[in-house]
Amino acid sequence: MKRRTGAATIAEVAAAAGVSPATVSRVMNDRFLGDASIAERVRSVAIDLAYSPSHLARSLALGQTSAIAFVVPDLANPAFQAMLSSLSKAAAKDGYRVLVADSAESPSDEPLLVSEIRRRCDAVVLCAPRMSDAELVSLAGSLRPLVLINRANDQIDAPSLSIDYRSGIQDLAQHLADLGHRHLVFIEGPEGSASNRHRVDGLDDFQRRSPGVRIDRIPGGATSEDGLAVAARVRDSGATAALAFNDLVAIGLLNGLINLGVRVPEDMSVTGFDDIPFARYTTPPLTTLSVPHEELGAQAWHRMRALVSGEKPEPNVVFHPRLEVRGSTGPAPR
Amino acid sequence: MKRRTGAATIAEVAAAAGVSPATVSRVMNDRFLGDASIAERVRSVAIDLAYSPSHLARSLALGQTSAIAFVVPDLANPAFQAMLSSLSKAAAKDGYRVLVADSAESPSDEPLLVSEIRRRCDAVVLCAPRMSDAELVSLAGSLRPLVLINRANDQIDAPSLSIDYRSGIQDLAQHLADLGHRHLVFIEGPEGSASNRHRVDGLDDFQRRSPGVRIDRIPGGATSEDGLAVAARVRDSGATAALAFNDLVAIGLLNGLINLGVRVPEDMSVTGFDDIPFARYTTPPLTTLSVPHEELGAQAWHRMRALVSGEKPEPNVVFHPRLEVRGSTGPAPR
DNA sequence: CTGTTAGCGCTTTCAA
DNA sequence: TTGAAAGCGCTAACAG
Numbered sequence: 001m002k003r004r005t006g007a008a009t010i011a012e013v014a015a016a017a018g019v020s021p022a023t024v025s026r027v028m029n030d031r032f033l034g035d036a037s038i039a040e041r042v043r044s045v046a047i048d049l050a051y052s053p054s055h056l057a058r059s060l061a062l063g064q065t066s067a068i069a070f071v072v073p074d075l076a077n078p079a080f081q082a083m084l085s086s087l088s089k090a091a092a093k094d095g096y097r098v099l100v101a102d103s104a105e106s107p108s109d110e111p112l113l114v115s116e117i118r119r120r121c122d123a124v125v126l127c128a129p130r131m132s133d134a135e136l137v138s139l140a141g142s143l144r145p146l147v148l149i150n151r152a153n154d155q156i157d158a159p160s161l162s163i164d165y166r167s168g169i170q171d172l173a174q175h176l177a178d179l180g181h182r183h184l185v186f187i188e189g190p191e192g193s194a195s196n197r198h199r200v201d202g203l204d205d206f207q208r209r210s211p212g213v214r215i216d217r218i219p220g221g222a223t224s225e226d227g228l229a230v231a232a233r234v235r236d237s238g239a240t241a242a243l244a245f246n247d248l249v250a251i252g253l254l255n256g257l258i259n260l261g262v263r264v265p266e267d268m269s270v271t272g273f274d275d276i277p278f279a280r281y282t283t284p285p286l287t288t289l290s291v292p293h294e295e296l297g298a299q300a301w302h303r304m305r306a307l308v309s310g311e312k313p314e315p316n317v318v319f320h321p322r323l324e325v326r327g328s329t330g331p332a333p334r
Numbered sequence: 335m336k337r338r339t340g341a342a343t344i345a346e347v348a349a350a351a352g353v354s355p356a357t358v359s360r361v362m363n364d365r366f367l368g369d370a371s372i373a374e375r376v377r378s379v380a381i382d383l384a385y386s387p388s389h390l391a392r393s394l395a396l397g398q399t400s401a402i403a404f405v406v407p408d409l410a411n412p413a414f415q416a417m418l419s420s421l422s423k424a425a426a427k428d429g430y431r432v433l434v435a436d437s438a439e440s441p442s443d444e445p446l447l448v449s450e451i452r453r454r455c456d457a458v459v460l461c462a463p464r465m466s467d468a469e470l471v472s473l474a475g476s477l478r479p480l481v482l483i484n485r486a487n488d489q490i491d492a493p494s495l496s497i498d499y500r501s502g503i504q505d506l507a508q509h510l511a512d513l514g515h516r517h518l519v520f521i522e523g524p525e526g527s528a529s530n531r532h533r534v535d536g537l538d539d540f541q542r543r544s545p546g547v548r549i550d551r552i553p554g555g556a557t558s559e560d561g562l563a564v565a566a567r568v569r570d571s572g573a574t575a576a577l578a579f580n581d582l583v584a585i586g587l588l589n590g591l592i593n594l595g596v597r598v599p600e601d602m603s604v605t606g607f608d609d610i611p612f613a614r615y616t617t618p619p620l621t622t623l624s625v626p627h628e629e630l631g632a633q634a635w636h637r638m639r640a641l642v643s644g645e646k647p648e649p650n651v652v653f654h655p656r657l658e659v660r661g662s663t664g665p666a667p668r
Numbered sequence: 669c670t671g672t673t674a675g676c677g678c679t680t681t682c683a684a
Numbered sequence: 685t686t687g688a689a690a691g692c693g694c695t696a697a698c699a700g
Contacts, residue, residue: 009693020671025695034669050476055453056394057693060676065390067433067454075419078412085409085436092439097451099401099433102419105426117431119389120401142384224611251615277558281585283617343677354687359679368685391677394692 008049017045028053067097067121068304071114073129073190074222075102077248078276079293080127083149086297087125094305103128111139118143123308125149125300129193145307147300150195152316159303159313161296165195165273166202168289168321172243172271173206173215175287175323180332181241181269182213187220187230187253189245196245199273203243220245224252231256240268240332247272247279247288254282254328265330275324284327291321342383351379362387401431401455402638405448407463407524408556409436411582412610413627414461417483420631421459428639430456437462445473452477457642459483459634463527479641481634484529486650493637493647495630499529499607500536502623502655506577506605507540507549509621509657514666515575515603516546521554521564521587523579530579533607537577554579558586565590574602574666581606581613581622588616588662599664609658618661625655 010028014021019042026032027042045051059065070087072080088098101117103110110131118124123145128136133153140146140156148160169186176184186203189196200217207215218233220226227249234242234253244250250272257264264270264284272279275290299317306313344362348355353376360366361376379385393399404421406414422432435451437444444465452458457479462470467487474480474490482494503520510518520537523530534551541549552567554560561583568576568587578584584606591598598604598618606613609624633651640647 010695011693021694022671022673022696023669026670029695032669038670052449052453052476054394054693056390056399057676058695060388060390060394060678061693061695063676065454075422076416078415081412081415082410084434088409088434088436089439092435097433097435097454099431100418100422101426101431102422105423115386119386120399120431142386251612255615278585278612278615281589281612281617282615283619285617344679345677355678356680356687356689357685360686363679366685372686388677391692392679394694395677395679397692 007054008046008051010051010053013042013046013049013051016049017042064308065121066095067099068308069099069101069114069117069121069124070127071101071103071117071124072127073103075100075104077222077246078278079246079274079291082276082293083127083297083300086294087301088297090298090301091304094301096301103130111135114139115142123147123304125304126151129195130190132192133194145304147303147307147313149296149300152318159307160316161299161303162316162318163195163291163296164318164320165198166205168273168291168323169199169202169243170206171321171323172273172287172289173203173210173213175325176241176243176269176271176329176332177210177213179241179269179329181239182332183216183237183239184213184241184243185216185218185234185237185239186243187227187234187245187249188217189220189249190222191219193222199245220249222246222248224248224255227252227254228256231260231262235260235262235268241270241329242268243271243273245273247274247276247286250286250288250328251278251282254286258283264328267333269329269332271329273321275321279324280326282328287326287329288324289321290324292319295319341388342380342385344385344387347376347380347383347385350383351376398642399455400429401433402642403433403435403448403451403455403458404461405435405437405451405458406461407437409434409438411556411580412612413580413608413625416610416627417461417631417634420628421635422631424632424635425638428635430635437464445469448473449476457481457638459638460485463529464524466526467528479638481637481641481647483630483634486652493641494650495633495637495653496650497529497625497630497653497655499532499655500539502607502625502657503533503536503577504540505655505657506607506621506623507537507544507547509659510575510577510603510605510663510666511544511547513575513603513663515573516666517548517550517573518575518577519550519552519568519571519573520577521561521568521579521583522551523554523583524556525553527556533579554583556580556582558582558589561586561588562590565594565596569594569596569602575604575663576602577605577607579607581608581610581620584620584622584662585612585616588620592617598662601667603663603666605663607655609655613658614660616662621660621663622658623655624658626653629653
């Protein structure tokens with residue numbers, strides 16, 4: 001099987017420098033303890049031959065790739081992008097690279113996608129709101145080292161980072177109730193989404209202990225388009241305030257409402273969730289819950305680093321999003 | 335060197351199934367032409383042993399990883415995120431994964447970063463506005479297969495996708511001139527950025543053939559913070575319209591101006607560049623140049639696919655951004 | 669200090 | 685049709 005890749009191999013460098021491959025390997029990895037002149041010679045031969053070590057072969061020999069996967073439901077969502085950006089930056093500091101995958105690519109086969117990408121690297125940071133608990137549990141074993149985002153689960157032995165959607169959405173509802181709103185409508189996220197379920201649970205709770213408040217739900221999604229699409233239904237719902245699944249939806253909704261001549265917040269209040277970088281720049285600026293995505297990405301790497309180096313990862317954390325009151329919410333119209 | 339990874343190997347599966355590794359390999363890759371019953375047996379043994387082929391070993395034997403790198407100056411910029419999202423989606427359809435790197439991680443050593451990540455995969459899609467032409471030329475050879483974004487260059491034999499910043503910024507300037515603005519100020523991008531240079535050249539050109547128009551320049555950057563930071567200088571510049579390096583800067587500037595009590599567009603017009611998804615949602619909505627980032631990502635993959643399969647890639651393309659007039663520009667105040 | 673050698677786990681030619 | 689064996693390029697025991 002001759003395959004001239006064009007790149008020089010360690011054996012060629014060794015031959016040209018009159019030493020053994022082991023010596024070249026040592027020199028290239030700064031583990032060489034012999035005479036400086038020979039190290040110098042090896043280095044210069046390597047340069048002459050434009051030798052560049054095969055990361056692949058090295059990985060195989062070492063049994064590790066120094067790469068991890070980051071799997072999210074939607075790479076186009078700024079919330080996940082922020083996590084990716086900080087995760088990648090943190091991992092890079094330790095010589096790790098990140099491989100990305102958008103599970104929307106294969107909505108049907110998330111487990112397959114994750115397993116496939118896992119085989120290419122050393123570990124995975126998984127953000128899979130739509131995967132069922134059962135699937136997740138059965139998959140977890142083969143995925144380790146694994147860090148979970150937003151899917152804390154007793155049955156899975158993997159560090160997890162999560163966001164308290166439940167209490168977060170209640171803060172939002174409370175804020176609206178305080179403003180006098182008595183009829184709210186929640187635009188739901190993707191069907192089957194765990195994080196959507198937490199929001200719904202939180203809202204149910206809230207409604208239970210707030211007798212005067214009614215909370216309707218209408219199906220939505222996770223994108224601006226979804227928000228835009230439900231604008232008319234939201235206007236016609238009779239509610240005076242709308243809680244969107246996330247900021248993207250809220251922004252689309254805001255736009256749709258304005259197009260329909262609904263004034264925000266005079267006629268209707270609107271809230272988001274995430275506090276993506278642009279939430280503060282909308283018209284009006286969006287009242288939302290601030291989730292520290294950069295922090296999540298960085299923390300995910302800390303856990304992961306501990307895992308891959310055989311240490312004990314720091315404890316799991318649950319982030320409590322912070323209510324960020326801006327201009328899109330106001331007193332209920334009478 | 336015993337290293338029990340825990341995962342079954344092809345040899346173990348072969349032994350358990352009473353066949354040779356070669357047979358297992360053939361079965362796993364659907365290249366097996368023998369008796370169906372033995373294929374069945376191999377498959378079931380593989381499942382029992384939870385065998386999952388080592389992508390690493392396979393890559394080494396095959397001489398390819400089915401992964402490409404995507405290197406950008408700033409992973410936190412929505413423009414690059416849009417490209418990443420579509421690139422990743424397109425590549426995934428052909429069984430390729432993408433490895434990301436943010437060159438802001440190592441501002442000093444972009445060439446090193448790129449070389450390092452290139453060694454981990456089969457090819458690289460490079461977006462390196464700040465690298466010098468000389469560096470790029472000397473690097474290109476060792477990077478191939480290579481697709482360049484925004485760095486068309488005669489001396490480099492690599493497909494390139496670019497954006498006509500030069501004429502784009504002129505469209506913007508013309509739009510402002512048509513509105514009666516005679517004194518513009520351009521907030522420059524990062525120092526040494528090629529795409530910034532193109533904008534500056536375009537503006538110089540424009541000024542040359544528009545005698546009545548004066549265009550100042552002030553140093554800026556590429557982020558919202560940079561835009562925010564120059565707000566006061568922009569207000570005091572005496573100009574009636576500001577062209578920001580990109581949308582991020584424009585959004586920060588918009589915010590800063592408003593904080594300073596400057597009305598946009600009544601007192602001053604502001605423009606961006608990129609048309610990121612949120613440009614339409616700012617207050618006022620941002621007049622900008624629309625760059626088809628998703629298209630760029632998808633096209634980059636098309637070129638790359640051709641390259642890695644030894645075909646001739648489609649011709650280079652230069653995208654002409656489309657002027658998107660929205661609310662942040664208006665008639666010059668008198 | 670340096671080289672020999674045996675892997676890492678898979679693919680593929682070649683021969684049976 | 686199937687298997688033996690030789691790589692892919694690198695690392696790390698173990699000798700010397």
